[in-house]
Amino acid sequence: RKEVEQDPGPFNVPEGATVAFNCTYSNSASQSFFWYRQDCRKEPKLLMSVYSSGNEDGRFTAQLNRASQYISLLIRDSKLSDSATYLCVVNINPDSWGKLQFGAGTQVVVTP
Amino acid sequence: ETGVTQTPRHLVMGMTNKKSLKCEQHLGHNAMYWYKQSAKKPLELMFVYNFKEQTENNSVPSRFSPECPNSSHLFLHLHTLQPEDSALYLCASSQDTGGVTEAFFGQGTRLTVV
Numbered sequence: 354r355k356e357v358e359q360d361p362g363p364f365n366v367p368e369g370a371t372v373a374f375n376c377t378y379s380n381s382a383s384q385s386f387f388w389y390r391q392d393c394r395k396e397p398k399l400l401m402s403v404y405s406s407g408n409e410d411g412r413f414t415a416q417l418n419r420a421s422q423y424i425s426l427l428i429r430d431s432k433l434s435d436s437a438t439y440l441c442v443v444n445i446n447p448d449s450w451g452k453l454q455f456g457a458g459t460q461v462v463v464t465p
Numbered sequence: 466e467t468g469v470t471q472t473p474r475h476l477v478m479g480m481t482n483k484k485s486l487k488c489e490q491h492l493g494h495n496a497m498y499w500y501k502q503s504a505k506k507p508l509e510l511m512f513v514y515n516f517k518e519q520t521e522n523n524s525v526p527s528r529f530s531p532e533c534p535n536s537s538h539l540f541l542h543l544h545t546l547q548p549e550d551s552a553l554y555l556c557a558s559s560q561d562t563g564g565v566t567e568a569f570f571g572q573g574t575r576l577t578v579v
Contacts, residue, residue, distance in 0.1 A: 357507070387567055396555055396570040397508070440508075453559075453568055455508040 356380065357443050359456035366431045366463050373427040374459045376441030386424050388415055389440040391458065397440055400426075431463045468492040471556050471571035478546065479579055486541040486574045488556030496561055497539040498568065499531060502553040514539060515561070546578045 358377045366372040378386075386403035401408065403415040403424050414427040424443075428435055441456035469490045478484050490497060499511040513521035514533040528550075530542040539556055553575050557568040 361505075394553075394575075396572050398570070399567045402567065453510075457505070457507040 355456075356445050357441055357454045357456040359441050359459045361457060362460040362462075364459065364461045366428075366435075366461060368431055368433060368463055368465055370431050371427065371429050372431060372461060373425060374439070374461075375423045375425045376443075376456050376459075377421075377423045378441075378443045378445065378454075379422070380443075380445045381419075381422060383443045383445050385444040386415075386417060387442040387453075388413075388424075388426050389442055389455075391438045391440055393437075397455075400439070428461070431461075433463050433465065436461060436463045469556060469558055469569050469571035471554075471574055473574055474572060475575050475577075477577045477579060478543070480546060480548070482546075483542070483544040485543065486554055486556075486576075488539040488541075488571055490537055490539075490556075490558040490569070490571075492558055492569060494558040494560050494569075495536055496559045497533060497536070498557040498559075499529075499539065499541050500555040500557060500570075502555060502573075504552075508555065511541075543576075546576075548578050551577045 356379045364372050388400040389397040390400045391397040401410050403417050407416045412429045416425045438458040438460045440458045443454050445454045472487045497514045500508045502508050510523045511525045512531045517533050528545050532540040553573045555573045556571040559568040560566040
């Protein structure tokens with residue numbers, strides 16, 4: 354089983370619609386979680402951290418489900434500019450130096 | 466402007482060449498990382514430096530040689546690479562290596578080995 358697993362997509366979303374996708378992680382001791390956004394041929398950029406209670410940033414909502422070991426990202430009122438690959442990032446080993454483990458990404462394509 | 470700058474942005478090199486990638490962070494962070502991103506694959510962690518000391522080498526072939534002279538600068542020296550080493554090489558920094566704080570990435574060096 355991969356340490357961090359994502360549905361690669363693509364998720365084709367009409368402009369204005371809502372899209373949601375999950376990311377599963379294997380290490381139950383993981384403590385920190387992030388969603389990054391990566392545009393084509395560009396570097397990943399932090400979209401939002403994911404907190405235990407869930408958090409919202411404008412049209413974006415992130416949730417953490419520790420029991421089932423997944424995090425989710427929901428995008429409301431999708432914009433064309435939301436088209437990107439969304440990377441799930443997990444700290445899989447907080448007891449040591451720790452390293453951020455990246456999923457392969459979920460591609461979202463917002464269409465007019 | 467991410468606070469992490471990488472040069473060059475693009476590099477084409479032959480298999481017998483020697484080249485170096487440079488990364489500089491202006492964020493006052495203590496940890497720096499090299500990642501490799503191949504097409505359709507997750508980012509692969511290559512090296513981790515914390516306070517200039519290498520704390521992780523993720524089974525990277527010796528044809529990749531990192532150097533961290535101080536907490537703000539990180540190099541990746543390349544020699545006798547293979548075509549399959551062609552990828553986007555990303556440098557990142559974070560406050561620490563505990564993974565609690567987020568990592569900030571440079572724009573990457575797109576490397577092509579011919």
